[in-house]
């Protein structure tokens with residue numbers, strides 16, 4: 107629908123930003139924390155994607171929260187690091203780790219900033235990985251349950267919004283990149299077994315949250331990339347629906363309807379895949395009623411038909427930050443992705459498409475009728491400090507303005523959206539591009555090549571966002 111006036115946001119709408127423990131905290135060997143798989147995995151990536159210091163939020167959280175408060179934040183989405191809470195297999199939680207998150211939560215509460223907490227954002231403790239071969243062995247379910255229950259007991263008096271597993275769909279779709287896949291040769295079938303175990307962990311977290319946190323609400327965090335058909339060719343429409351199923355809908359249907367949908371059951375049958383469902387599993391999943399969807403959305407994709415006789419092609423993401431360095435996937439008989447002539451692209455070949463966020467919110471609302479919050483949305487770029495000592499990031503402001511405006515239109519369209527948390531508050535480690543690909547509203551003075559003073563410099567986008575949220579979305 108077209109509206110004559112700018113969109114209006116609900117009165118108690120929560121405005122904030124987002125981070126994850128391994129990307130922002132640093133202090134990886136301090137106060138009892140042991141290694142996480144992502145510490146090792148990120149070191150393998152070039153250039154210098156080392157998370158041992160990053161933004162040093164572990165030591166500077168007070169300064170960071172103060173800056174959030176000054177900007178007028180009403181929410182902050184962050185994650186708890188499993189190896190800080192359980193550094194080893196002893197079953198004894200690490201008090202120092204608990205203390206850090208208590209301090210952070212109390213600091214946020216002091217300024218009336220609502221904590222929105224992710225339980226798992228890619229940082230599995232190495233001891234868990236070794237004991238259970240990552241997510242491959244069902245033994246992990248009990249350990250995950252032990253960890254999340256500790257989080258609910260320790261922090262549930264103050265944290266009321268919980269998120270289960272960050273981007274489970276992306277971890278399965280990009281298993282190798284995100285360190286979940288252990289054997290490329292058998293991943294085609296293994297991924298569904300791994301995914302089922304993750305679903306059981308998610309279900310355990312939902313059940314435990316409702317049991318242990320008074321007034322607690324919990325939801326999943328899909329990484330959402332809306333898929334458009336390339337043309338009005340009906341076969342392209344079906345291809346877009348196939349891509350939507352295999353990258354998003356299969357997961358979202360499971361979370362919301364608590365069963366595997368017909369599409370994936372046919373897919374498994376057709377491909378002789380056994381997803382490892384055991385007696386009692388679906389009963390457990392059935393009990394895990396989510397309260398909302400948390401959605402990470404940066405871009406859209408475009409799909410067209412792919413003949414069954416085409417050669418399959420894996421998705422090779424652009425990890426160099428030089429435009430044109432990606433290879434789109436081909437899934438013969440189902441879909442292939444392609445460039446969209448109607449949108450611009452970032453240096454990493456991510457579609458710049460503000461309408462995607464409106465489309466996604468409309469789609470998810472229409473399918474599931476559950477409240478939604480945005481937990482990631484942002485613009486990664488090579489920011490620099492100017493000679494005037496400031497960081498001018500007009501492209502980020504344009505990106506955010508357009509995206510938030512479209513979110514506002516989705517709200518006007520009737521979607522229930524309760525919070526917006528952009529990625530990211532400060533600059534932090536990218537999943538594959540170190541500190542070079544910056545998303546923050548606040549610049550962190552350091553580089554991949556040289557450790558500098560880590561000074562916080564609010565960018566132009568910080569001031570713009572602050573102005574917007576203090577007016578509850580009236581000052582564009």
Ligand code: BGP
Nearest residue numbers: 126273329486535536537538543
């Ligand atoms: C999301 C992840 C985040 C974050 C973001 C940006 O999928 O949940 O952890 O890193 O993507 O991605 P990147 O750092 O690769 O640019």
